[in-house]
Amino acid sequence: MLKINRISKTFNPGTINAKKALDQLSLHVRRGDFISIIGANGAGKSTLFNAIGGSFFTDEGTIELDGQDITLMQEHKRARMIGRLFQDPMLGTAPDISIMENMALAAGKGGWLSILSGREKKEFRDRVAVLGMGLEERMSQPVGLLSGGQRQALTLLMATYHPPKLLLLDEHTAALDPATAEKVLKITRDVIGENQLTCLMITHNMQNALDLGNRTLMMNQGKIIYDVCGEERSGLTVKDLLDKFKTRVGEELDNDRMLLSD
């Protein structure tokens, strides 16, 4: 499904600030995988997502999605196949434009000069109603009036309007309060389950990393240092994960946002 073959990325190459954010990283993801990714600050987790999503091109290596080489494909073209959510709920929606119009852009139906039809409006309203946040009554309001959690839920809906081949979640609940985060996480699980999406999720919540999905990756210094799935994973505890990190890296896992448990 997703085949990443020895990709590297160095920021500020040739300067004193040079940082190798991805180091010969390889990863094979199977269709329907739901992979959680954990790691210290600056381990390269978000850089990996940016490389897959096309925010920049890698220095070397190849990325293949569903048999297609996307290594040098432009970001907006990849977006047809890859849905992304970021930690900042403001990134995924346009604030001055109504919920309806944001949905229309995400749906991308019709020609450039087409205007929303009544049928489409009804469809968007029905989709938004699924979130159970009452947003279907506020379709003509600008998205800027919504709370962070509502915006993130809406972004999730927009990113999965056409089920993407791959969904990248970059700590998408980290900026939300615990109750809202739980709600958005539930919607995430539902959307992924319904559409059988292949998904990579960065999380700072170690318990979530083990509870959600079928495979967990641990990253450090631009490399995957631990990759676990199946039976071995089902027996793991948060403490085991921390121990793994310590034995492999030689120091304590240090992440200033880290949650060791619920």
Add this chain to the structure above:
Amino acid sequence: MSMILPLIQTALELGLTGGLTVLALFLSYSMLNVCDLSTDGCFTLGAAVGAVVALSGHPWLSILAAMGAGVLSGFITAFIQTKMGVDSLLAGIIVNTGLYSINIAIMSGSSILNMNKTDTVFTIVKDLVRESFLKDQYKLIVIVIAVALVCVFLILFLKTRLGLAVRATGNNPAMVKSSSINPVFTTIIGLCVANAFTGLSGCLMAQAQKSVDINIGTGMVTIALASLLIGRTFFGKRKIPVQIVGAVIGAFIFRLVYTIALRLNMPAYMLKLVSSVIVVLAIFLPYIRSRMPMLKRRMGIRSASGKGGAKSC
């Protein structure tokens, strides 16, 4: 009364003609969030191209030619800023400077063109309404029709998927990319359409006053911004059609105040200073209002500590 009506008519004519440029900036500045500093040069370009085509005997074609020239100018500005890595403000200034030479070249090396005996859209309409009660309002007829058409076009355009994408580009380019739309494309489209209106504006301004000189567009961007911001103060952030009509009314209010000031013996050369001050005030006032609570608090603390109000532990 006999004093006021001609005054309003002049303000309407000039305000609405410049109002087309205001609508152009509404698209580029308010929607696309690009401050297009090539506006002055593009306005003159429209005037020059329109005049040359009209002088060659094609009054209707002159309108299309001026708009086409505007599209081209907008495309170049957009191309330089999206594909050549030049900052958007700088791209506008560069194109503006380059257009100065181009405009003189279009006017065959002269910095002034006279259309006193030339057929223009205005003279055509003047002949049409010669016998009717509107015979003195022929300029207004042309301009009102042009402004109405552009307004309707803009309202419809901003409702289309492309128009939405242009609005979203000014709002959140990252979101546009994740909707599989290239923000480079929407920026180019937005600036092309906006500059078509600027070109049209210049063309009509020149034909209305029956002459072009190379400085006809100087300061237009500031005047249009002033009008746009006046409109925004009165109509605020409401629905798009209201904002668009607000921009046109802003252009009229600006010209009305200016025309009245002229009657009160303000020298004509003050126009540009007045428009500069208005732009600064229109941006400064909302800014200072948002900072007011903080400033008040700071003043409060200062006066409290002056009285020894702050206790140490």
